Amino acid sequence: MDSSEVIAGIKNKIPGFNALSVSRDYPDEITIKVRAQDFKDTCLLLHKILPSSVMMLFACDERGDSAKFVINSVFLNLKKSQWIIVSMDIPQDDPCFDSLAKSVYSASLFEREIREMFGIEPKGNPDLRRLRLHDEVCPPDNFPLRKDFQKMDPGQLSEYKFDRVEGVGVFEVPVGPVHAGIIGPGHFRFSVAGEPIINLEIRLGFTHRGVEKIFEGKPCRNAVRLSECVSGDSSFAHSLAFTQAAEKIFGVSVPAQAAYLRAIFLELERMYNHVNDIGGIALDVGFSFPAAYASIIKESMLQLNDKLTGSRYLKNVNTVGGVLTGIDETKKQMLLRSLKSLKKDFSELTKILYSSVSFMDRVDTTGLLRRKTAEDLGAVGLSARACGIPMDLRKYFSGVYKEAGFKMALQESGDVLARLRIRVLEFEESCRLIEEFARKLNKDGEITSELKPRGGSALGYSEGWRGPVLYWLKTDPTGQIRRCKVVDPSFFNWQGLSYAVLGNIIPDFPLCNKSFDLSYSGNDL
């Protein structure tokens, strides 16, 4: 489907539709500029015909150049491996737009974010509570992502209003932000009637650090380090999505060797996190032997990362235009040897888990997320694949994955066991992929390209271990960042968790939580 087909499709359903402009700046990106009054209908239609949830919805402050705000909405056309960006202008003296939230739930959180960060009102959104700037800490009328924002203005503080379930015998159990384990902060408010959870409200934002604002004004090359610190366990996926966006803008194509190296590092990251979660799931049902076993495998993977790149978390590896560390022959042999022993250890681990009846009993049908719910919420990545939604960017935007014969893992049942199985399948697949990619490495190939900074905007994406990591980047002619919008898959999937726990008991919450293992910092930014 090229751009004219998309437009014809829209015109078919919306008579009188007239796009202000349609451009295809990159082969995988179509930008449709529409009038503000057409924005909502266009988005709803794309949501329906592609079909795609709202993958991104964000504002940019262009008041300095053209006295307006711009709002972009990003949809994913999986069949054609394309992103469709719908864009509209909003006058600065009347900053508001028609909310999509009532028709497309996945737009809801994005609209709340636009409101708190830019002060642009989504008219008709039923829930306008702030996500990251907590009412107890940050007075209203502070809009940090506006360009003229300097520092917090004082004002009246207020309190966050939780959704409440009332009735005889309903108890509220608040948990957090400080949790019992060595993990990030978030607040969970359970409403229980007897044992089962009847409502869970998750309040996040505790680790908000203003990442998107810090990106602004930085040269792209220096900002790679920052993208690695958005979510520490997905540092490579984040830096990959970021560098890809910058490379698209600068018109650089990455050398073939670098593409293989990146794929290897991305899979290594997936593997160590998957095995960590498998151990975590075992630990949360009190099965400590496999948990310890998994942590040994994870540690050996981190040490492998360290030996390959000098960083246990694959930081300082990516750069705009390629990668900084190559894999020479000795490292390659070591990598292949390690994979062999990892595979053996891993199959022992899964054998222990799958053959334990009491373990299987705990994870089977626990924490069920139904496919319909997942689709409505716009769940992505691993959690979506576990309930039968075939969505993996590695399959649809394949690149080097195609020649390696990538196979997407898919499960139907949507419970903890399904998410566990996806992890097991993906770990094994990643092993195989790395072996394939390693075979393609040769020691003389270039691993970085020269680049000339340019102005422009582009979307970068990678399939991290949780799901798609998206970066929308806009630079000025010197290559400095004007706006960087980050979406971590956790942003969608936290919603999924609050539905998956319904009907379960609170003691099973850690288990459900671990089976999603979402990022606090990636969500809070």
Next chain:
Amino acid sequence: MIHILRNRILKGVVTRHIEPGLSRQIESAGPELKLLIRKRFGRSLHIRQLDSGSCGACESEIAAANNPIYDLGRFGINFVASPRHADALLVTGPVSKNMCLALKKTYESMPEPKFVITAGDCALNGGIFKDSYYVEGAVGNILPVVLHIPGCPPSPLVIIQSLLSFLQKGA
């Protein structure tokens, strides 16, 4: 069950010596330290970890310090679930404004005597996030910090070494 037993026998002891050169020093310090911790903290040093807005990498490394390979527990240093059980507070992250109150409250709910340790570059001075509108910056400005463990993130070895040498110095 048979898998577990077979694995237990085949794997043997995985716990790692902490680098050949240092291992002698630290591991010989082991009994001495145990004695010290026993005397000072009533058998063992209990640490409560708190994430004040980190990216999660520091947490991962602190958890790794407790895995069977590094096994911080063998020195009598344990991580606990409640600040009420803790002798020390281990803070990571650049202190997001949203976490400031929780940080203070956690410290207040710890029984005396108590001390604060920071881990990771963000906790020292805000690190890469220090210019942000929503970051309070150094943990040291809010709580009295006696030890900083550097790194982004600090590796489990660095965490163990810093803790041990700090405790030795304090002896």
